[in-house]
Amino acid sequence: MEIQCAMTVYLLKKGNSMRSSSNAGRPWTEPSFSSLILKIPMEQVSSAPSAGVAKRVPSHPLSPLTSSEIINVAQLVQALYPASTSLQYKAITLSEPPKAQLVSYLEAEHNGGRTRHVERTAFVCYYIRNTDKLHEAIVSLSQQKVTSNVRLGPNIHGPGDAQEILLIEKIALEDEAVKAEIAKLQLPKGTAVISDPWIYGSDGVNDEKRMYQCFLYMRDPHNPSNTNSNYYAFPLTISPVVDAVNLKVIRIDLLPAGADQTVKEPQPFEIPPPNEYDPEHQQLRTDVKPLNVVQPEGASFKVTQVGETGRVLEWQKWFFRIGFNQREGMVLHDVRYEGRSVFYRMSLSDLVIPYADPRHPFHKKAAFDLGDAGAGVMANNLKLGCDCLGSIHYLDAVLNTDKGEPWHLENVVCIHEQDAGIGWKHTNYRSGKAALVRNRELVVQSIITVANYEYVMAFIFNQAGEVKYEVRATGVVSTQPVDDGVEVPWGTTVHPGVLAAHHQHIFSLRVDPAIDGHNNRLIYEEAHSMPRSDFNPHGVGYTVDQTLVEKSGGLDLDIEHNRTFKIQNTAVLNP
Numbered sequence: 001m002e003i004q005c006a007m008t009v010y011l012l013k014k015g016n017s018m019r020s021s022s023n024a025g026r027p028w029t030e031p032s033f034s035s036l037i038l039k040i041p042m043e044q045v046s047s048a049p050s051a052g053v054a055k056r057v058p059s060h061p062l063s064p065l066t067s068s069e070i071i072n073v074a075q076l077v078q079a080l081y082p083a084s085t086s087l088q089y090k091a092i093t094l095s096e097p098p099k100a101q102l103v104s105y106l107e108a109e110h111n112g113g114r115t116r117h118v119e120r121t122a123f124v125c126y127y128i129r130n131t132d133k134l135h136e137a138i139v140s141l142s143q144q145k146v147t148s149n150v151r152l153g154p155n156i157h158g159p160g161d162a163q164e165i166l167l168i169e170k171i172a173l174e175d176e177a178v179k180a181e182i183a184k185l186q187l188p189k190g191t192a193v194i195s196d197p198w199i200y201g202s203d204g205v206n207d208e209k210r211m212y213q214c215f216l217y218m219r220d221p222h223n224p225s226n227t228n229s230n231y232y233a234f235p236l237t238i239s240p241v242v243d244a245v246n247l248k249v250i251r252i253d254l255l256p257a258g259a260d261q262t263v264k265e266p267q268p269f270e271i272p273p274p275n276e277y278d279p280e281h282q283q284l285r286t287d288v289k290p291l292n293v294v295q296p297e298g299a300s301f302k303v304t305q306v307g308e309t310g311r312v313l314e315w316q317k318w319f320f321r322i323g324f325n326q327r328e329g330m331v332l333h334d335v336r337y338e339g340r341s342v343f344y345r346m347s348l349s350d351l352v353i354p355y356a357d358p359r360h361p362f363h364k365k366a367a368f369d370l371g372d373a374g375a376g377v378m379a380n381n382l383k384l385g386c387d388c389l390g391s392i393h394y395l396d397a398v399l400n401t402d403k404g405e406p407w408h409l410e411n412v413v414c415i416h417e418q419d420a421g422i423g424w425k426h427t428n429y430r431s432g433k434a435a436l437v438r439n440r441e442l443v444v445q446s447i448i449t450v451a452n453y454e455y456v457m458a459f460i461f462n463q464a465g466e467v468k469y470e471v472r473a474t475g476v477v478s479t480q481p482v483d484d485g486v487e488v489p490w491g492t493t494v495h496p497g498v499l500a501a502h503h504q505h506i507f508s509l510r511v512d513p514a515i516d517g518h519n520n521r522l523i524y525e526e527a528h529s530m531p532r533s534d535f536n537p538h539g540v541g542y543t544v545d546q547t548l549v550e551k552s553g554g555l556d557l558d559i560e561h562n563r564t565f566k567i568q569n570t571a572v573l574n575p
Contacts, residue, residue, distance in 0.1 A: 059307025061097050061105065061118040062333045064323050066308040067398050067406035073122045073139045074404025076146055086129040090158040091326040091374075092400040095123040095138055099344070103518065106334055121147070125158055132210060132245050134158050157210045159327075160199060160373050163402045167247070169195040172214040172240040175249040181238045182216075184266035191221040194231045196451050199372040200241070201364030210244040213253075213361055215480070220274040232452060233275040233495050235481045237266055239361060253361050257481040259488055261359050272496040277476065293389035299417055301442055303393055311395060313415065315442045316463045322413065322444065324397040328510075329375030329457070330413050330446050337465050341514045346469075348375060348457060349510035355478075356490040356502035362480065365501070369450045375457070378448040379412040387456070388416040388445065413446050423464065439463070452476045473505055516572040522549040523568060526561035
C-alpha cells in the first residue's frame with residue numbers, strides 16, 4: 001500500500017467504544033511536510049532513562065547484508081561468467097524473506113516460541129560492464145548458489161551509482177567538442193566548469209539508450225579555487241549528452257534562454273555577481289543568545305545491536321527494527337507499541353520531481369531520486385552537519401561499490417529525542433489549576449543530498465502512540481540560464497541570468513500495516529451537510545460517512561469534504 005497523504009490509524013479493542021480524532025491531510029509543498037500519522041489513544045507514561053546501546057545479540061533475518069556477505073554474493077554472481085567479464089553492480093542488498101514466512105517467525109519470536117530457519121537471500125542488480133545487458137539475480141547465501149538470474153528486456157535501465165556519476169562528469173568535461181563549445185564563452189582563465197549529470201528522462205524520442213543529460217555550471221570565476229562555490233549561480237547554455245554504455249558524448253544540446261524554443265550559439269559570457277551560501281560569505285546575526293539542549297542522564301531510548309548490521313530500537317513502549325538499503329535508505333520493520341503489532345514495514349518508496357519548463361531538453365527533467373540513484377547511496381554523514389540536538393546516537397551502514405565491494409557509510413541515521421511543545425493541556429477555569437503534559441518525541445532521521453537538493457527525512461514517534469513521517473526540503477534550487485529582461489510563466493528569475501523552473505516534490509510511501517494483526521482495511525471518511533428539513537431547519541447538521549476502499553487505485557484528498565484516510569482493524573477494539 002503506497003500512501004501520499006496524511007492519515008490517522010486506529011487500533012480497536014473489545015470492550016470499550018472507540019475514541020478517535022481526525023487529521024485531515026494536505027499535499028506536500030515546500031516548505032511544508034508530508035506525514036503519515038498513527039494515533040493510538042492511550043495514557044501517556046514516562047520511564048527512567050536507559051543506556052543508549054545494549055549488548056549485541058545474534059543476527060536476524062531482517063538484518064542488512066554484512067560486508068562479508070556482499071563479497072560472497074558478488075563472487076557467486078561473478079562465477080556465472082568468465083573471469084575476464086567485468087560486472088557493474090548497481091545493488092547488492094538483502095532480499096527480504098517472504099512475508100508469509102516471516103510473519104510466523106516474528107510472532108514466535110515475540111511470544112517466546114521456537115523460530116524456524118529462514119533462508120538468507122540477496123537481491124542483485126547488475127550490468128555486464130560497458131553493455132546494456134541489465135540483470136537481476138537472487139542469491140541464496142544459505143545454499144551458496146545463484147537461484148535466479150534474469151536479463152531484463154529493452155528500455156529497462158538500472159540506476160546510476162556513485163562511481164558512474166563521477167565518471168560521467170569527467171567524460172562530459174574532457175570531451176573535445178564540449179571544450180570547444182565552452183571556449184566560445186570566453187571565460188576567464190582558470191575558470192572551473194562543473195557538470196551535473198541527470199538520468200536521461202524518457203520522452204519517447206530516440207531514448208532507448210541509457211544516457212545522461214549533463215547541465216553545466218561554473219564556479220565564481222573571480223574565485224575559482226573555492227571548491228564550495230555556489231556554481232548554481234552561474235548556469236551555462238551548454239548541455240552534453242553522454243552514452244552510459246560507450247561512455248562518450250553523443251550530442252551537445254544548446255539550451256534556450258529566452259521565452260521560446262530558440263537557441264543561440266554560445267556567446268561571450270557576461271559574468272554576474274556571485275551568490276554564495278557558505279556561512280563564511282554571509283553576514284551572520286550577532287544578537288542570538290545560546291540555546292543548549294542538555295540530557296545529563298543520557299537519552300531514554302535503547303539501541304540493541306543485532307549481529308553486525310541489525311538494530312532494534314526501544315523507546316516509551318515502542319519497539320522496531322531499523323534496516324538500511326541502497327534504494328530506500330532507512331527501513332523500519334516489525335513496528336510495535338506495548339507489544340501490539342502496528343506496522344510490518346515502513347519506508348519511502350520513491351519521489352519524483354517534475355519540472356515545469358516544456359522546452360527541450362528541460363522537459364526531460366523529472367528525477368525519480370530513489371529509482372535513479374537511491375536514498376541509501378546519497379545519504380549524508382550526519383556528524384558533518386545535522387539538526388539533531390541533545391544526546392544523539394548514530395548508525396552506520398554497508399552498501400556496495402560498482403565492483404561489488406563493501407562500501408562503509410558512517411553516521412547515515414541519527415536517533416535523538418526532542419521536545420515538541422505541549423502534548424496535552426487543560427485549565428480548570430473555576431479553580432485556575434492547569435494540568436499539562438509535554439510532548440516528547442523520538443526522531444529517527446536520515447538526510448540525503450541529490451545534487452542540488454537535500455531532503456531531511458524522519459520517522460517521528462511520540463508517547464501517545466503516534467508516528468509521523470516528515471520530509472523537509474532544503475539545499476539549492478536547480479537552475480538554468482535566462483536572458484536579461486526575460487520573464488516566463490514556468491519559472492522565477494532568482495539572480496541575474498539565473499532561472500529556477502517551477503517544480504513539485506511528490507513522495508510515495510510504502511506502508512504495510514499490521515494493526516493488531518494483518519486483517520486490516522483502508523477507509524476514508526467525509527463530512528457531508530444534511531439537507532434542510534423539519535429535523536434540520538437551520539442547516540447546521542452534517543454527517544461523517546465512511547467509504548471502504550476495496551480496489552487498488554489512486555485516491556485524492558478532498559478538502560471540501562475533509563476527506564480523511566484511516567487504516568483499521570475492525571476485529572479489535574482499543575482499551
